[in-house]
Amino acid sequence: MQREFGEMKEQRRKEMNAMAFGMLGRVALSGVLDVLLLCGFAYAGVIQPDIALLYGMAVIVVSGIFYLLLRSGYKRRSKDPGLTFPQVVTALLVQTGFLILAPQVGYLFLINFFVIYAFGALGLSTFWNVVSWLIGSLGLVLAFSLIGWHLQFPVGSNLGQLLVCLSFILTLGRCIYLANMMSRMQRKITEQNQQLVKAMKRVQELATRDELTNIENRRSLMEILAVEQKRFQRGGTPFCIAILDLDGFKSVNDNFGHAAGDMVLKTFVEIVRNEMRLSDHFARYGGDEFVLVLTGTTVQEGVTALDRICAETEMYDWSKFGKDIILTASIGITDFRPGESIDEAFQRADMALYGAKAAGRNRVMISPDSFESSDGGTTIRAF
Incomplete structure (x- = not known):
């Protein structure tokens, strides 16, 4: 039975690693979609191309750092082995920074807050969700106090309208995808808990019953x-x-x-x-x-x-x-x-x-x- 628990523990570790890397990959892909939208706005003349390039570099650097941290096993034994909270806070800071740098497309960074918090809901406790919400709120207060009157909704051209519409469609899709993932995770956790209860019951039986005759030991x-x-x-x-x-x-x-x-x-x-x-x-x-x-x-x-x-x-x-x-x-x-x-x-x-x-x-x-x-x-x- 000890061997079974060891195998279950190892399987759980592999699943957690796979989940952490999978989520990091999805975050990176989400960043790539934003880069493509920013490139579209740069092509439409709404923002400077440097903004799209800088955002792309931020996505690469941040994703690379968290990839290396996950590969190194940092905080593997902690309650947040997937580094969800640091990723959420980093993403909020990045969005706040670019909201200040490029208020012409500020709506894009604002709606990304919803995606970030949906991502955080997958792996954060209530306490850390509240902490991340406070950090995001402070970021928004700072951004609006600095460039609130510069915020724009770039729908002055057909291309701008298309890109705005597309950005909302992609944001809704990402939120729905994360909600569906959360539902699947909850079902999987329920199944694993049921398996754990059965395993614990089996351990208790082995500890109190004679294996040959199935009576008390x-x-x-x-x-x-x-x-x-x-x-x-x-x-x-x-x-x-x-x-x-x-x-x-x-x-x-x-x-x-x-x-x-x-x-x-x-x-x-x-x-x-x-x-x-x-x-x-x-x-x-x-x-x-x-x-x-x-x-x-x-x-x-x-x-x-x-x-x-x-x-x-x-x-x-x-x-x-x-x-x-x-x-x-x-x-x-x-x-x-x-x-x-x-x-x-x-x-x-x-x-x-x-x-x-x-x-x-x-x-x-x-x-x-x-x-x-x-x-x-x-x-x-x-x-």
Whole structure:
């Protein structure tokens, strides 16, 4: 699973790089379109050709600088790896500068503000969008205070009207394109979030469930026991701990292989599941040893189900997994008592299990003092 997360992280990094370079390319292309419009206005005699040339040089220099920064990996680990905010601010400053330099076509630089802010909306948080808006606003105040009365709308000729109309069409197209891109990004982010939720759920399952039998694992068992202990301490809700062990399981692995052993374990889990309640918890403690936590149950009540588990295990036709396989279950059970720790209760259940083994296996043994019994524990049923 760690490898999967590594691959997801690397894939995410590649996608972010591709997105950053793609957006930079679109910004450069947008600048080229503006240069062509300025060339048209220069041809129409509205502005000096130097303005178009200077604007083109600004596009090349700015795009080149950000390309090198992105290639170098600068701020790759920051919250703005695509350098969106610096690009937005730089673009605003460039537009403000040329608005002052060429007020004859000032409308073109003014409408470009909409494209810039649409671009910024793709990668900026609300805070940085507000900051960029304030910077742009200050730029506009400065520009209007300097050349407001020089601003012109160059529609005095047919070519000027055509270029103005074309500039608005291109601006609308760029804004629509960016809005559509934002919509696609949101859908993609939603899909990635869903994949991440599934991956996290899978990680949680791997951390708390046994991969072979799909029941709780040892780590999850300890958490369950801690919860039941707190319930007991708060309200006196009783619970029991039963340790189950398959008699003769080692011979299955030795004589028929681990594949047969795995099938035996899965089958035993199903036998136990059929006899336990939904409120109970069943976990694989290790190898062929399992733990059943019987919630809201006294020992007297719990042994009935354990007795059935022993009977079902003995009667099951294990020979389907290997010739002449015969398996039984030995079980030790204890109740949880006031003032003791989980470890103390668990050790007592473990001692009961060893008592069941020593008494001949294939039986349920209650730990001493769970209720009236001999010092060696009480055998509920022996087959």
